[in-house]
Amino acid sequence: MITREPVYLPPSDTRRAELGRDVLDLVCNCGRALLLLFSAIGCMRFAFQGRSRDRIVEQMFSSGIKSLGVISVVSMFTGMILALQTGIELRKFGQEVNIGAAVMVSLLREMGPFMTALILAASVGSSFAAQMGTMTVSEEIPALELMSIDPVKFLVMPRLIAMAIMTPLLSFYGCILGVIGGGIVGSTQLGVSWVSYIDNAMRFAENKDLYVGLLKAFLFGVIITVVSCHEGFATRQGAVGVGRATRRTVILSFLLILVVGYIVTRLFYI
Amino acid sequence: MNTNKPPKRHNDISMELIVGTVALMILLALSYFTIVVGRQAFWRKTYPMEVYFDSVMGLRDGDNVVIRGMTVGKIRSLTLVSNEVLVVSDLSRMLQMHRDYRIRVVFTSVLGGRQLEVNEGSADSPMLPPDVRLHGNPPVDLIDDAAAMIKDVRSMLNEGGVASNISATAENLSTISGRLKRGEGTIGRLLVEDGMYVQLQGTMAEASNALAQIKIVTTKLSQGEGTLGKLLMDDRVYKDIEKTTANLRDLTDRVNAGEGTLGKLLAKDDSMYVNLLATSRSLSNITARVENGDGLLGKLISDETLATNVQQTIQELRAAIDDFRETSPVVSFSSFLFGTF
Missing domain, CATH: 1.20.5 (Single alpha-helices involved in coiled-coils or other helix-helix interfaces)
Structure with missing residues (x-):
């Protein structure tokens, strides 16, 4: 069974024993999450069979298209803030024309994937966790298993594929809007023309920046899905457990996004 | 289904x-x-260029290739070949290299970044064959250059006497400021003594008055008042002066050309001068003889008896002529009458 039955253990005698139990629990959770990921990858061979394709499209719509609005606003303002902050400092040296490069490179490398992932973790990840958690506490997951429907294939795999596809696309979309926002600030408040802004941005941007950013976004999408589904399946104790699972999903997703973001940057840029 | x-x-x-x-x-x-x-150019033809360098100083794949500041291509690859570096770049245009070509790695900015700068050479230099092996110049190391410059400046300061000059200048300045502080010299007195200041103030007031007078004069001049003002402001005066000058010039030209009496007198040919000299000498001689009483004219002037006689003779001659006039009609009639018969 994918869901976890409540395990009642005697209270720990010492703090060291309690700490050891927490570490063991953490390792078990990591293992379960990875196994869930591998199971979902294994189920991808069924992606185009039956109604899986429809479920994938539905998840792409609900997690990707419905997030376009908030991602548009956040990305554009992120680009505007970046342009304004760097432009104010660069203006002291008469180098405000270089805001194009600063905005473009920072968005492609880090800010685009990072902001998109945070938005998706907070909106889509939490909804995944709440949905899975509710299904778990209302015994719907065991019911699916009883009906010989694989919950991973039915619930996790479409979400994983949808998020793995939509997060990089949304990240790139956010980068474009951020660059446009930076251009608006540059042309209206810093006296940098659109032509020189775009020329400067394109001169310093590299394909490596773009694709490393997309790789990060892909990994962030996978992390959000796995963490949210895992936490959903691990939900216990009714509505309180659902709320706790949602909160844990957002926190864990944020932490893992930061850590993985750093590791990928370290791998490709040093 | x-x-x-x-x-x-x-x-x-x-x-x-x-x-x-x-x-x-x-x-x-x-x-x-x-x-x-x-910066892919799938639809454009590119021309490869191979250049050998001793060192490329951190040049990377994808860096720009520029000619006279214009980007014409990108570095495709860098390969170590024995003790050289082969740099292959893709250019958007075919380059015609001359014998005095120059290819070097330069910094794109002081903050870093490099690019390949190509100079095809001067047009009057002979062309290179297309299969010639191109060699790049050693790159310029800004840090080495800066270190050399600092060394030069240091040696200039220490060995060239700049430091000692600065020290001497500072010492002189210190001496001057000390003298000023003690009220020595004109400026020192000006700083210290009030009387000097009062004198200076009076001088300044006089200067101010003089300036006011000058201002009045210039105002009058600008308004065309007085002779000088008219000279400055009235065109007619200028034209008159111009005309007079032209006449003077014409006159001097004529004199120079030897025209007229004055011209002949001033001419290089001194025949007139010689004649005048001879004439004046003759006149001098004549007047000397007249004064000495030589000749009839001299005697007329010096001898009163002769003058009286001459005067009397003239009077008698005048009377004889008058008589002849009176008798001439009778004579004429008698002659006519006797002539007829």
């Missing part, structure tokens, strides 16, 4: 359409962006 699969609803189709449209649009933008950022 799969009867288990329920027919698609309208909502499913619209959802698929939206997802597909958004995904395709973003993918298209991603592809375009990849091409633009990667």
